[in-house]
Amino acid sequence: MTALASALQGLADLWFLAPVLALAAGLLALAPLGAQVLARGVVFIDLALAQAAAASALWAGALLHHPGLLGTQLLAAAGALLCAGLVAWLARRWPQQREALIGLVYVAGASLALLGARLDAHGRERLLALLAADVLWAGWPQVAVLAVCAAALLLLHLRWPALLARDRCFYPAFALVASQAVPVLGLFLVFVALIAPALWMRVGWPLGRAVLAAAAAAGLGLWLSWAGDWPSGACVALLLALLGGLSVLAPRR
Numbered sequence: 001m002t003a004l005a006s007a008l009q010g011l012a013d014l015w016f017l018a019p020v021l022a023l024a025a026g027l028l029a030l031a032p033l034g035a036q037v038l039a040r041g042v043v044f045i046d047l048a049l050a051q052a053a054a055a056s057a058l059w060a061g062a063l064l065h066h067p068g069l070l071g072t073q074l075l076a077a078a079g080a081l082l083c084a085g086l087v088a089w090l091a092r093r094w095p096q097q098r099e100a101l102i103g104l105v106y107v108a109g110a111s112l113a114l115l116g117a118r119l120d121a122h123g124r125e126r127l128l129a130l131l132a133a134d135v136l137w138a139g140w141p142q143v144a145v146l147a148v149c150a151a152a153l154l155l156l157h158l159r160w161p162a163l164l165a166r167d168r169c170f171y172p173a174f175a176l177v178a179s180q181a182v183p184v185l186g187l188f189l190v191f192v193a194l195i196a197p198a199l200w201m202r203v204g205w206p207l208g209r210a211v212l213a214a215a216a217a218a219g220l221g222l223w224l225s226w227a228g229d230w231p232s233g234a235c236v237a238l239l240l241a242l243l244g245g246l247s248v249l250a251p252r253r
C-alpha cells in the first residue's frame with residue numbers, strides 16, 4: 001500500500017505528464033478524423049461541430065448552477081451531435097452548397113456562444129478558454145476521456161476504415177470526439193490537430209509518422225509556453241499550424 005501511494009505521489013509530482021498525454025491522446029483521436037474531413041472536402045465541418053460543442057458548454061454554464069465537468073461535457077456532446085445531424089443533412093440535401101452552408105452553421109454557433117457568454121458572469125473567460133484552452137491545466141480525468149476516444153478512433157481507422165468512411169459512423173464519431181476535446185484543448189487547437197497531421201497524410205505519410213511529427217511540434221509549443229510564460233493553447237496551435245503549412249513543400253508520394 002505504501003509503495004502504491006508513493007507511486008501515485010510520484011505521478012502527481014510530474015504534473016506536466018497530464019497535459020503532454022492529453023495532447024498526445026487528442027492528436028491520436030483527431031488525426032484519423034482529419035483525414036476523413038480532407039477526403040470529404042468539408043473543412044468547415046470541424047469548426048462547425050467544435051463551435052457547437054463550445055456554444056453548448058457556454059449555455060450550460062449560463063443556465064445551470066455549477067453544472068460540473070460531467071454535465072458540461074454531456075451537454076457539449078448533445079450540441080455537437082445535433083450539429084452533426086444538421087451538417088449531414090445539409091451535405092446530402094445540397095451537396096454543391098455544402099461548404100457554404102456548413103460555414104453558416106459555424107457562424108450561427110459562434111453567435112450563440114457569444115450570446116451565452118453574455119449571460120454568464122464568467123462568460124468572457126470561459127469563451128476565451130474554449131477558443132484557446134490552457135492545456136497545461138489538463139487533468140487526469142480529461143486524459144482518460146481523450147485516451148478512450150483515441151483508442152476507439154485508432155481501432156476504426158486501422159481495423160474498419162470503410163466503416164469510418166460512412167457518414168453514419170463518421171458524423172457521430174466526429175461530434176463525440178470534438179465535444180470531449182474542445183473543453184480540454186480549445187477550438188483552435190482541435191482544428192489544427194485535425195488538419196495538420198491530415199495534410200501530411202495527404203502527401204503520403206502514414207498515420208503514425210504524421211502524429212509523431214505533430215506531437216513533436218506540440219511538445220515544442222508546450223516548451224515555448226513554459227519558457228516564455230505564454231498561453232499554452234495558442235503556442236501549440238501556432239506550431240501545429242506551421243507544421244501543417246510545411247506539408248505543401250513536401251513531395252507527394
